[in-house]
Amino acid sequence: MTTTPLKFATLLIAAFFFAACGGGDEPATTTPEPTTEQPAPAPEPNVSFAGPTFEMAMTPIGNEMQFEQKEFTVSAGQTVHITFNNTADNPAMSHNVVVLQMGADANAVGQASMRAVDTDYIPATNLDDIIAHTPMSAPGETVEVTFTAPSTPGDYTYICTFPGHYMTMTGIMHVEG
Ligand SMILES: [Cu+2]
The missing domain is CATH 1.20.5 (Single alpha-helices involved in coiled-coils or other helix-helix interfaces)
Structure with a gap:
């Protein structure tokens, strides 16, 4: 039982x-396993960040010397794509986005940029301070840059290096480990 x-x-x-x-x-x-999905599982051991590209859309605030986006956060080693749409309509408001190394002197880069007329206000003397930069944009133009975020977590300042803008046109890219 x-x-x-x-x-x-x-x-x-x-x-x-x-x-x-x-x-x-x-x-x-x-x-059925589509052939397009095959690369996904293959490489991973040596990649610091295998996620998607970080898309960062930026604009100035009207005709002010300020970024609308004053900070953003990415992962260490992540691919970052900054698109800067210069929505200003004042002809004097040319802008760029210049991402600096951690600890770089933003004032020094900004001041050197004023003399760098021939290189689109990117100072050849301070290239070691610069991680990446967009071209200079005239009002109405959109410029972009793609780069790899640093592997060291921390805060990275970005500025506009058009003469006189670096003092107020600044923000921080946070890099998380
Ligand atoms: Cu500017």
């Missing part, structure tokens, strides 16, 4: 596992 419920229970458990395994197998065998 006691063996019947035990056997029944065993059968139930066996049936459960069989169903679970059988169910698990079905999608794999019925779903």
